Amino acid sequence: MKRRDFLKAAATTPVLGAFGVALYSKESHDKAAREEILQLGKKVSGTNPNILKRNYKRSAPASGTINIGIVGCGGRGKSLMRSCGFHPPEDPQPRGLEGQESLNLKLTAFFDLSSPISTGLSRLPAAQPRCTGHTRNCSIKAI
């Protein structure tokens, strides 16, 4: 085999090396970010400027209930709610959740635009939740 043909045959092999370098860099960054979250409230984030010390002073125990709120109950909001274990009344059989342990989530608030928009974003009769959870930990408040 000629040297030129060998070089052309092996031309894309260094891409695997680049992949390895990128992977190592990403794993290192992700590990540092995870360790930062475990150090909540103790020091300012060095890897993610959006993580502010004051936001994580209180941490829930491992078995505690986590309160969540959702802004926007459209397609993405419904998908996220399904991922959390909540599902709409017309779909009583949850899909993809069999055998999975409870996440101890409690949906405590939701926010979405109501119609007509000119009446403002306050408590309105039309502002009904689209996702009424049918799981153990669901209680919803309209805000």
Next chain:
Amino acid sequence: MNNDNALNRILGKFSCAQKFILVSLRVIVGWHFLYEGYVKIVSEGWSSAGYLNAAPGPFAEIFHNMAESPWMVSAVDIIMSWGLTLIGIALILGLFTRLVSVAAAFFLIMFYLSNPPWIGVQFMAGEGSYMIVNKNLVELTAVMVLLVFPTGVIWGLDRIFVKE
């Protein structure tokens, strides 16, 4: 000499830009497959069961039946994780490109049919907006291009196996 004639016959009609872009397409698709497979291998507790159970559309029952069998789920998990990884490595290296492209196309067809963005199907929403065409279909088309062009012979280990 005979090898040169064979290579010229296969590659002579492509310009440098065409060769570069075709090989880049192969490498990028391979990178994507490799990382998808790697993440599934190293993620503790990852399983395809949830995804199979949640499959919507006209083929939902097939995927739901697959999820009901523990051994089938285990087999799917191994095939998916290692299959994606090996396909990715092979595409990046340009080794057995056509065979690997067929395998990649099979995977992408399964991914597409397990969550088809069709009208009337309540498919699992991710990032982006889709109607019939989603990223799986786009990548499937890209793999079809790899199938019909000899990218492994241009710059890849398939060049070693070219004979007159």
